[in-house]
Amino acid sequence: MIEFHSWARNTQQRMEQVLDTLLPATDIAPHRLHEAMRYAVLGGGKRVRALLAHAAGELCEANPAKVDMAAAAVELIHAYSLVHDDMPCMDDDDLRRGKPSCHKQYDDATALLVGDALQTLAFQSLATPGLCTDPGRQLEMVNLLAIASGSRGMAGGQAIDLASVGKSLEQSELEYMHIHKTGALIRAAALLGAHCAPELDQERLHAIDHYAQAIGLAFQVVDDILDAEADSETLGKTAGKDAESDKPTYVTILGIDHAKQLAQELLDDALAPLAPYGELANQLKQVAYFITQRSF
Amino acid sequence: MIEFHSWARNTQQRMEQVLDTLLPATDIAPHRLHEAMRYAVLGGGKRVRALLAHAAGELCEANPAKVDMAAAAVELIHAYSLVHDDMPCMDDDDLRRGKPSCHKQYDDATALLVGDALQTLAFQSLATPGLCTDPGRQLEMVNLLAIASGSRGMAGGQAIDLASVGKSLEQSELEYMHIHKTGALIRAAALLGAHCAPELDQERLHAIDHYAQAIGLAFQVVDDILDAEADSETLGKTAGKDAESDKPTYVTILGIDHAKQLAQELLDDALAPLAPYGELANQLKQVAYFITQRSF
Numbered sequence: 001m002i003e004f005h006s007w008a009r010n011t012q013q014r015m016e017q018v019l020d021t022l023l024p025a026t027d028i029a030p031h032r033l034h035e036a037m038r039y040a041v042l043g044g045g046k047r048v049r050a051l052l053a054h055a056a057g058e059l060c061e062a063n064p065a066k067v068d069m070a071a072a073a074v075e076l077i078h079a080y081s082l083v084h085d086d087m088p089c090m091d092d093d094d095l096r097r098g099k100p101s102c103h104k105q106y107d108d109a110t111a112l113l114v115g116d117a118l119q120t121l122a123f124q125s126l127a128t129p130g131l132c133t134d135p136g137r138q139l140e141m142v143n144l145l146a147i148a149s150g151s152r153g154m155a156g157g158q159a160i161d162l163a164s165v166g167k168s169l170e171q172s173e174l175e176y177m178h179i180h181k182t183g184a185l186i187r188a189a190a191l192l193g194a195h196c197a198p199e200l201d202q203e204r205l206h207a208i209d210h211y212a213q214a215i216g217l218a219f220q221v222v223d224d225i226l227d228a229e230a231d232s233e234t235l236g237k238t239a240g241k242d243a244e245s246d247k248p249t250y251v252t253i254l255g256i257d258h259a260k261q262l263a264q265e266l267l268d269d270a271l272a273p274l275a276p277y278g279e280l281a282n283q284l285k286q287v288a289y290f291i292t293q294r295s296f
Numbered sequence: 297m298i299e300f301h302s303w304a305r306n307t308q309q310r311m312e313q314v315l316d317t318l319l320p321a322t323d324i325a326p327h328r329l330h331e332a333m334r335y336a337v338l339g340g341g342k343r344v345r346a347l348l349a350h351a352a353g354e355l356c357e358a359n360p361a362k363v364d365m366a367a368a369a370v371e372l373i374h375a376y377s378l379v380h381d382d383m384p385c386m387d388d389d390d391l392r393r394g395k396p397s398c399h400k401q402y403d404d405a406t407a408l409l410v411g412d413a414l415q416t417l418a419f420q421s422l423a424t425p426g427l428c429t430d431p432g433r434q435l436e437m438v439n440l441l442a443i444a445s446g447s448r449g450m451a452g453g454q455a456i457d458l459a460s461v462g463k464s465l466e467q468s469e470l471e472y473m474h475i476h477k478t479g480a481l482i483r484a485a486a487l488l489g490a491h492c493a494p495e496l497d498q499e500r501l502h503a504i505d506h507y508a509q510a511i512g513l514a515f516q517v518v519d520d521i522l523d524a525e526a527d528s529e530t531l532g533k534t535a536g537k538d539a540e541s542d543k544p545t546y547v548t549i550l551g552i553d554h555a556k557q558l559a560q561e562l563l564d565d566a567l568a569p570l571a572p573y574g575e576l577a578n579q580l581k582q583v584a585y586f587i588t589q590r591s592f
Contacts, residue, residue: 024447033447033455084412089383089404108385112408113455116380117447119412123419124442129435136431139423142438146420151320151329151413159329159409 004286008051015050016042018068019075022125036106036114037121041079044097048219048291049074049186053193055283056208059274060197066132070141070192073126077149078185080118083111085158119149132196141195148188157181161247169248175217182223183216190284207273211284214270218292221263224249226294228256267292300582304347311346312338314364315371318421332402332410333417337375340393344515344587345370345482349489351579352504355570356493362428366437366488369422373445374481376414379407381454415445428492437491444484453477457543465544471513478519479512486580503569507580514562514588520545521555522590563588 019041024034050071057067086093086101087108094104103111126145132138147153157180164177190212194205228251250259270288274281315337320330349367350360382389382397383404390400399407422441428434443449453476460473486508490501524547546555566584570577 028448030447030452030455030459032459033452037447080412084408087408089408109458110455112380112383112385113447113451113458116376116411116415117451119415120442120446120451124439124446127423127435127438127442129432129439135435136425139425139431139434139438142423142435143420143425146416146423150416150420151326151333151409152324155409155413155416156326156329159326159406162405162409163326163328 004283004290007283008286008290011051011054012047014064014068015047015071015075018072022072022076022121032106033110033113033117036102036110037117039099039105040083040102040111040114040118041076044099045075045079047071047075048287049078049189051287051290052186052189052212052215052284053196055287056190056193056212057196058283059208059277059280060194060201060204061280062193062196062198066196067193069125069128069131070196071189073122073145074185074189074192076118076122076125077145077154080115080122081149081154081158081185083118084115087111090158090162122149133198137195137200141192144191144195145188148184153180153184153188154182157184164248166246167248169253171250171253174248174250174253178217178220179213182220183213186216186219187212204277207277208284210273211270211288214266215288215291218263218266218270218288221250221259221266222292222294224251225256225259225263227251263292300579300586303579304582304586307347307350308343310360310364311343311367311371314368318368318372318417328402329406329409329413332398332406333414335401336379336398336407336410336414337372340395341371341375343367343371344583345374345485347583347586348482348485348508348511348580349492351583352486352489352508353492354579355504355573355576356490356497356500357576358489358492358494362492363489365421365424365427366492367485369418369441370481370485370488372414372418372421373441373450376411376418377445377450377454377481379414380411383407386454386458418445429494433491433496437488440487440491441484444480449476449480449484450478453480460544462542463544465549467546467549470544470546470549474513474516475509478516479509482512482515483508500573503573504580506569507566507584510562510566511584511587514559514566514584517546517555517559517562518588518590520547521552521559523547524552559588 023038023041026035026038028034053071053074054064054067057064082096083102085091086096087103093101095101102114122145123142126142149155157177160177161181187209190208191205194208227249250262254262267288271285274284319334319337322331322334324330346367349370350363353360353363378392379398381387382392383399389397391397398410418441419438422438445451453473456473457477483505486504487501490504523545546558550558563584567581570580
């Protein structure tokens with residue numbers, strides 16, 4: 001575990017540098033937009049998606065320097081989604097990563113443009129010519145990220161989430177929503193990390209895909225548990241927000257004990273396909289523990 | 297001219313079909329989001345950017361079937377920007393292409409997600425593996441579209457525009473804003489069309505680039521003239537909006553006569569580099585007349 005914490009800290013620091021380089025400097029016009037983009041991305045977050053990309057890259061023996069850009073693209077998509085989700089017309093959340101959310105720190109119009117420009121920057125980064133020795137595979141990666149982020153992935157999940165407010169959902173409907181809203185991008189993070197390997201091994205890709213789908217759901221179950229149990233200071237965002245706004249969560253549907261049991265089952269399900277890979281799968285296993293045992 | 301009108305109408309109809317195929321059907325979940333995406337894109341607009349892509353493709357002897365996807369990607373970026381620009385926190389416009397704007401027809405949250413998902417779909421479409429025989433060139437095209445759309449292109453121009461409300465701008469500052477806000481995407485449309493050719497001819501690319509930069513500015517000058525002169529019914533969007541909201545325009549800075557003179561100068565500047573290409577440049581010339589002589 002000490003080894004994992006050191007690896008995770010190094011990877012987080014490394015990502016901070018990669019993102020710092022990718023984001024336009026504040027002395028480039030338009031200054032305020034670039035300042036707000038940096039505010040929304042830098043200096044916060046656990047970079048779970050970047051850790052997943054790097055851990056999957058390790059299982060596939062990819063060069064970490066190649067994984068950096070794929071991981072950064074996923075983090076930029078994630079950051080854009082948080083900025084837009086926090087806006088008054090969506091979740092209307094004033095707090096994010098322990099700081100005022102982007103539209104509170106700046107204004108609604110700036111936050112809208114920040115999200116838009118961060119999404120664009122994600123695709124620009126992933127499409128940087130020469131990033132991958134095989135441009136055909138790099139195009140597939142751009143396509144994969146787009147499918148995961150769009151109306152049949154993350155943005156679609158957000159639309160289903162909006163439509164669910166005040167409704168009573170079955171567990172299967174909640175799962176369907178989360179597979180899109182958070183699961184699709186988490187899955188893309190792991191698959192993109194794997195795609196950075198010199199050779200694509202289909203068996204490893206399938207193992208990572210299975211792992212990522214299970215851990216993506218586990219992530220959301222744990223988020224709902226944390227949201228129900230933690231206070232805002234620990235969480236870095238407004239606690240109890242979902243239950244308060246009458247959104248269905250795993251805790252409201254299953255109760256806290258069954259939700260914790262489900263998180264454990266999903267963790268076991270995620271780890272199973274990694275068994276054949278021994279030490280190569282170490283970081284993926286540890287990321288899974290990190291995600292599911294954040295507080296219990 | 298009859299020939300051009302027939303070409304333009306055919307191209308517009310063709311684009312409608314391409315976009316209809318690219319946009320997820322309304323019977324695919326999330327239904328309301330997909331319905332709203334189709335509402336925002338289909339059945340309206342002059343498709344000026346698609347016409348430019350196809351006309352530039354013709355100068356470079358590209359196969360029109362190859363140009364379709366590049367043209368569609370640019371139209372999707374344009375459509376996303378209109379949906380977000382019309383939102384209450386931006387221009388707060390109720391009318392677009394003669395219909396209620398997306399957030400009026402649906403709601404603010406849906407409009408936000410529609411814009412987000414249309415941007416993603418643009419990159420997904422342009423990154424479709426196998427679209428271009430040379431995947432390296434296709435990656436360059438994705439990168440080109442991203443740079444034109446992002447914080448140093450279209451989204452950046454929108455930020456500069458927001459910051460200019462109520463301020464008195466010099467003509468050079470107004471030009472700087474429009475080069476980003478509308479010029480960058482118009483330029484990208486023409487360049488992407490040219491990139492669909494079997495071989496990249498640098499001289500033709502430079503001629504198209506010069507043309508596109510001049511015609512991009514001309515487009516905005518004419519827009520300002522139309523906004524000042526037309527009524528809402530003719531325009532299909534709220535007329536006089538910019539002057540009313542105290543935004544500087546070419547007409548408020550130069551007066552209507554000088555603005556018309558500037559449009560003519562920009563048209564001449566756009567046409568000059570096309571001279572060596574004879575009939576191959578016919579459609580690009582006609583698109584330039586179409587853009588600058590929409591009403592005078």
